[in-house]
Amino acid sequence: xxxxxMGSGHLLHLRWDLDKTYLRTExxxxxxxxxxxRQKAEDKVAVSGARALLxxxxxxxxxxxxxxxxxxxxxxxxxxxxxxxxRLDGIEPDVFILKPNLGNIVSGRFRSIRGQVGxxxxxxxxxxxxxxxxxxxxxxxxxxxxxxxxxxYADILAGRVDAVQLASILAACKLYRQEVDEVxxxxxxxxxxxxxxxxxxxxxxxxxxxxxxxxxxxxxxPIYNYLQAALVxxxxxxxxxxxxxxxxxxxxxxxxxxxxxSNSVQDLVRRGVVQVADVExxxxxxxxxxxxxxxxxxxxxxxxxTTVADLEHVRRASPEWIEEINYLGLYHSARFRRTRHRFFGxxxxx
Amino acid sequence: MSxxxxxxxxxxxxxxxxxxxxAIASLxxxxxxxxxxxxxxITAALQGIAHDAERLRVVHACDVLPEDVNVRAAxxxxxxxxxxxxxxxxxxAIFISAGPPGSIVSLAxxxxxxxxxxxxxxxxxxxxTLRHRGPNDDPFALLxxxxxxxxxxxxxxxxxxxxxxxxxxxxxxxxxxxxxxxANGSVSSAxxxxxxxxxxxxxxxxxxxxxxxxMRGDQVTHGDADVIVTDGFSGDVLVRTLEGVxxxxxxxxxxxxxxxxxxxxxxxxxxxxxxxxxxxxWENYGGAPLLGVDRPVIVTQGNSGRRAFVNAxxxxxxxQRLGVIEAVAAGAAAVAEEPDL
Numbered sequence: 001x002x003x004x005x006m007g008s009g010h011l012l013h014l015r016w017d018l019d020k021t022y023l024r025t026e027x028x029x030x031x032x033x034x035x036x037x038r039q040k041a042e043d044k045v046a047v048s049g050a051r052a053l054l055x056x057x058x059x060x061x062x063x064x065x066x067x068x069x070x071x072x073x074x075x076x077x078x079x080x081x082x083x084x085x086x087r088l089d090g091i092e093p094d095v096f097i098l099k100p101n102l103g104n105i106v107s108g109r110f111r112s113i114r115g116q117v118g119x120x121x122x123x124x125x126x127x128x129x130x131x132x133x134x135x136x137x138x139x140x141x142x143x144x145x146x147x148x149x150x151x152x153y154a155d156i157l158a159g160r161v162d163a164v165q166l167a168s169i170l171a172a173c174k175l176y177r178q179e180v181d182e183v184x185x186x187x188x189x190x191x192x193x194x195x196x197x198x199x200x201x202x203x204x205x206x207x208x209x210x211x212x213x214x215x216x217x218x219x220x221x222p223i224y225n226y227l228q229a230a231l232v233x234x235x236x237x238x239x240x241x242x243x244x245x246x247x248x249x250x251x252x253x254x255x256x257x258x259x260x261x262s263n264s265v266q267d268l269v270r271r272g273v274v275q276v277a278d279v280e281x282x283x284x285x286x287x288x289x290x291x292x293x294x295x296x297x298x299x300x301x302x303x304x305x306t307t308v309a310d311l312e313h314v315r316r317a318s319p320e321w322i323e324e325i326n327y328l329g330l331y332h333s334a335r336f337r338r339t340r341h342r343f344f345g346x347x348x349x350x
Numbered sequence: 351m352s353x354x355x356x357x358x359x360x361x362x363x364x365x366x367x368x369x370x371x372x373a374i375a376s377l378x379x380x381x382x383x384x385x386x387x388x389x390x391x392i393t394a395a396l397q398g399i400a401h402d403a404e405r406l407r408v409v410h411a412c413d414v415l416p417e418d419v420n421v422r423a424a425x426x427x428x429x430x431x432x433x434x435x436x437x438x439x440x441x442x443a444i445f446i447s448a449g450p451p452g453s454i455v456s457l458a459x460x461x462x463x464x465x466x467x468x469x470x471x472x473x474x475x476x477x478x479t480l481r482h483r484g485p486n487d488d489p490f491a492l493l494x495x496x497x498x499x500x501x502x503x504x505x506x507x508x509x510x511x512x513x514x515x516x517x518x519x520x521x522x523x524x525x526x527x528x529x530x531x532x533a534n535g536s537v538s539s540a541x542x543x544x545x546x547x548x549x550x551x552x553x554x555x556x557x558x559x560x561x562x563x564x565m566r567g568d569q570v571t572h573g574d575a576d577v578i579v580t581d582g583f584s585g586d587v588l589v590r591t592l593e594g595v596x597x598x599x600x601x602x603x604x605x606x607x608x609x610x611x612x613x614x615x616x617x618x619x620x621x622x623x624x625x626x627x628x629x630x631x632w633e634n635y636g637g638a639p640l641l642g643v644d645r646p647v648i649v650t651q652g653n654s655g656r657r658a659f660v661n662a663x664x665x666x667x668x669x670q671r672l673g674v675i676e677a678v679a680a681g682a683a684a685v686a687e688e689p690d691l
Contacts, residue, residue, distance in 0.1 A: 207377055211397040224403045257351070259382050260404040267403035270393040310409050314389060 011065055011131040012238070013196075014057055015124060015150075018072035018082065020141040020205040022050045037075075041084035047203065049226030051089045052250035056230070056243035057137075058091065069095040071123045073116060073144065076100050097123045109176050116144050117152075118170070118179035124153045125186035130193070137238075138200045139229070142208040142222070145334065150200040151216045151325055159192030160323065169327045198236070201229045210271065215330055217322030221273060227251055228264050228273075235278050241285035245297055252296040262303035269307070272316035279308050351382055352670040354663050355437050357447035358387030359412065359429040361654045366395055368448060371659030373401035381405065381667055384443075386433040388412040409436065417450040421460045430454055434461040437645050444646040444666035446637065448654045454647070455498045455640060462643045465679040467686035470499040470506045471642035473582070473649060474514060475589045476635045479573025484522035491573055492518050495582040496589045496638060502581035504547035507531065509682050511552060513641040514577035515559035516681030520672045521665075522576065526558070530565035530575035532584060537564075544581070558684055593632060600627060636661035639669065641678050646670055 019025035019036075024045045026032040058066055068091070074082060076098040086093060099119055104112040112118065138154075140146025152169065155161040161169075166187055170180050200220040202213055213222045223229050230247040233239040251261065268274040283304045286297055340346045356372050358365040365387055372385050373396065382405055385392055389410035396406075411432035413425035424431055430449045437443040438461050447454055451473065459471055472495035479491045494514045499506060511529045518527040531549055533541040541549070541564065552561045562575050567588065570578055580588065603623055606612040616623065628634065636658060637650030646669040648662045669675070 207400050207402055209398050209400050214397070256404075259407070263382075263404050263407050266407060270389070270408060271397075307407075310407070311389070313410060316393075 010133040010135050011067065011129065012057075012062075013129055013134060013136045014054070014066065014068040015127075015136060015138045016054070016068065016070050017140045017144075017146055018070055019074060020047075020143045021139050021146070021203050022046055022054070022070075023085070037078065039081070041081045041088055044081075044085045046089060047205075047226065048254035048256060049230070049247045049251040051091070052247045053226045053230055053233075053243075054091055055089075056239055056246055057233075059243075067094045067129060069093065069097070069127045071097045071120055071127070073099050073119070075102065077102065095127050097127065111174060112176060112179070115173070115175070116146075117149055117173045118175040118183065120146075120149045121153060122179065122182050122186060124149070125156070125183065125190055128157070128190055128193075134194065134196045136197045137233075138197060139203070140200065141203040141205045142212075143205050147200060147202050147213050147216050147220050148327065148330055148334070150197070151220060152327055154195075154197035154200065154219065155325065156187055156191060157193050157197065158195040160325075161327070162191070163187055165327075169331065172328055172331055199232065201232075214319070215322070216325060218319040219321060224267065225251065225256075225264055227256075227261055228268055231265065231268060231274055231278075231282065234282060235274055241282065241289050244282065244286065245289050248300055249296055258296075258299040258303045261300055262307045265304060266307045266311060269311050269314060270316065272318045275316075275318075276308055276311060276314060279304060283308070351380060351442065352667050353382040353384060353440050353443040354666055355384045355386060355433045355443055355445045356659070356663070357429045357433050357445075357449055358385050358392060359414070359449065360652060361448040361650065361659065362656075365391075365448075367654065367656045368446075368659050369395055370399060371656040371663060372406065373399040374656065374660055375663045376402040376405040379663065379667060381663070383407070383663075384409055384433075384436055386411050386429045386436070409433075415449050415453050415457075418452040419450075419456070421456050424453065424457055430457055431461070434458055434647075437647070438462050441645075442670060444648070444663075444670055446648045446650065446659065446662045446666055448637075448650040448652050448659075450652075451497055451638075451649050454649050458640055458643050458647045462645050462647070465642055465644055465675070465682060467509075467679070467683040468513070468642040469509055470495075470502065471640055472510045472513060473498040473585075473638045474517060474641050475585075475638040477571065477589065477592050479571055481573030483573070483576055484524045486523060488522045490635060491570075491575060492577045493570070493585055493589055494577070494579060494641065496585040497582045498640060498642075500582045502544060504544045504551060507544065507548035507579055507581070508551050508685050509642075511548075511559070511561070511577065511579045512557075512681040512685040513678045514579060515557075516677040517639065517641060517674055518576045519559075520674045520677050521668065524576050526560050527576040528560045528562050528574065529577045529579060530562040530569070532570070532578050532580035532588070533564035533566065535564070535566060548579075555685075558681065596632075633658040634661060636663075636665040639665070639674075642682070644675065646675060 016022050024047050025036055027036055070093045079098055101113055138150040140150055202220060202222045204222050204224050210222050213220045221232055227247055230239055230244050234244055269276055283301050286301050356368055358368045361368040369392055372383050376383050384407045386409045389408050392408050411427050411429045413428040415428040415430045430447055433445055434457055437445040474492050474494035475496045476490040477493055478489055482489050492514050494510050515527040515529050518524050533545050549564055565575055606616050633655060637648040640647040646666050648666050650658050650662050
């Protein structure tokens with residue numbers, strides 16, 4: 001598997017989940033669901049830094065070679081308000097897919113209302129864009145099964161999950177016949193089209209333990225905030241130092257202190273996702289940008305340097321890319337955790 | 351926002367319980383947390399624990415701090431030394447460690463410095479009492495010193511009384527704390543000279559707290575006094591005796607479960623026993639704050655588990671929020687300013 005980043009001139013396809021990834025959404029109770037459903041576009045709030053990061057990725061100069069698809073578990077009835085929210089944030093998605101939950105209820109497919117695998121996997125595969133040099137960046141969260149679905153999608157494209165394997169995974173996920181047929185048909189079309197997925201960013205909204213994502217390998221990067229995603233993308237030369245500054249400033253305005261921001265950088269270094277040398281390079285690059293920007297950047301640079309000093313001895317190997325992911329095992333362990341939580345009240349985070 | 355500096359080289363499971371507590375605090379409390387210890391161990395352990403990395407900074411320091419070490423002989427890269435250095439640099443910082451108490455006290459005094467008007471620092475432990483106190487109905491009283499200053503004179507004891515009263519008034523919300531001096535009888539002629547002198551000084555002065563006089567050991571757990579003052583040697587012996595009695599009672603209850611009829615009896619008393627265990631469980635009370643130094647320092651027991659550490663973190667944050675250090679400094683200054691004291 002390749003850990004290489006894209007070069008210039010490639011088509012970069014960004015795939016974003018909406019709730020808890022781009023938008024701060026609560027849907028843990030019926031009351032939350034109703035509140036979310038009734039909320040106006042103006043009242044919806046993006047996760048700190050998400051808007052700035054997405055705007056940087058959709059830089060007008062690069063827009064011709066960038067594409068953004070939103071695949072959300074929110075019902076189709078919310079399309080107007082969600083589209084308006086994205087428009088207010090200055091984001092025009094190329095494709096915006098919402099879940100046909102009313103249709104699922106009417107047709108008696110109740111498992112599909114909560115289930116995400118069949119819906120999201122099919123949506124990702126349907127919206128696959130063929131290009132000679134395609135790269136994809138996927139953004140999801142830890143509240144649902146995004147890491148599982150995104151990795152499965154990536155491995156189908158890379159030719160690592162064949163039809164037999166996929167059929168057994170879909171059977172374990174208890175998908176309806178119609179969903180299985182659709183996914184299998186798409187698999188026939190997309191299998192082994194190319195190893196296009198570069199990174200899968202998982203926003204740790206529920207603060208799940210990091211090692212829950214280790215079985216997905218280095219391609220899946222759990223992040224506590226979007227500064228971390230921006231740093232990884234800067235390391236891969238997808239973003240420039242001034243884009244980092246934009247994300248930094250957005251997060252600072254949202255109440256992030258320089259300590260919290262530099263702690264996030266330290267976390268990436270300790271996990272081996274970013275090396276100390278990369279942080280030093282970033283500090284130097286930010287120093288050049290600093291001359292035109294405010295105090296936020298200079299304070300952050302100072303904290304970054306302290307962080308580097310704290311970890312000068314750390315020479316951590318980067319996480320490994322994993323060729324063979326045991327999807328069935330991962331699905332069953334996630335299901336076991338959910339069952340344990342439902343019947344015995346054991347926290348999902350344990 | 352307060353910063354909690356927590357030493358992860360001591361406590362249950364080689365400090366992993368301290369780290370687990372730091373992870374819990376990072377999720378539940380509005381604090382910045384600095385964990386000091388072996389960075390390799392910390393990072394590996396954190397992978398499997400839910401935590402908020404935005405609130406957690408790791409500083410590497412893994413030299414072992416021996417017991418009762420001389421300040422000059424202390425390893426400069428021990429977790430306690432590095433943690434105290436970080437605490438000294440940040441006026442909003444709190445330090446928590448389950449390391450050797452004697453070494454922590456000497457290093458804390460050396461690194462953080464003593465408050466003005468405080469001749470000696472004191473470790474203050476809480477113990478459960480029958481009487482509850484304050485608006486929060488706190489079921490515990492304060493005992494100091496429990497090991498920071500082994501040899502005391504009367505001036506030290508008077509200062510401990512003032513510091514303890516200031517602490518109790520802030521933490522338990524007792525407006526005018528009642529302070530007793532631990533003695534072997536209620537007649538001063540039978541007590542050691544330092545206790546007699548301290549008793550005379552406290553009895554004859556107007557004080558910002560209520561002085562109850564000399565108190566025997568059996569009066570301690572009744573809870574008549576909110577603060578009991580003694581020297582570090584006697585305090586350490588007393589607090590460990592109280593803990594030992596609670597542990598022995600617990601062991602006796604467990605032994606009773608060996609026989610069927612007794613087990614039935616224990617089961618019938620289950621609710622009451624659970625309450626008693628909860629009441630006497632030292633982990634509920636966090637740790638012992640070191641009073642007299644210029645930052646909140648909390649020393650927890652060497653075998654502390656995550657609950658003790660979490661409670662110590664909560665206590666430290668509360669001390670910082672309520673300005674306990676300033677109150678202790680003012681209390682000590684009030685008794686030191688009296689020319690006759």
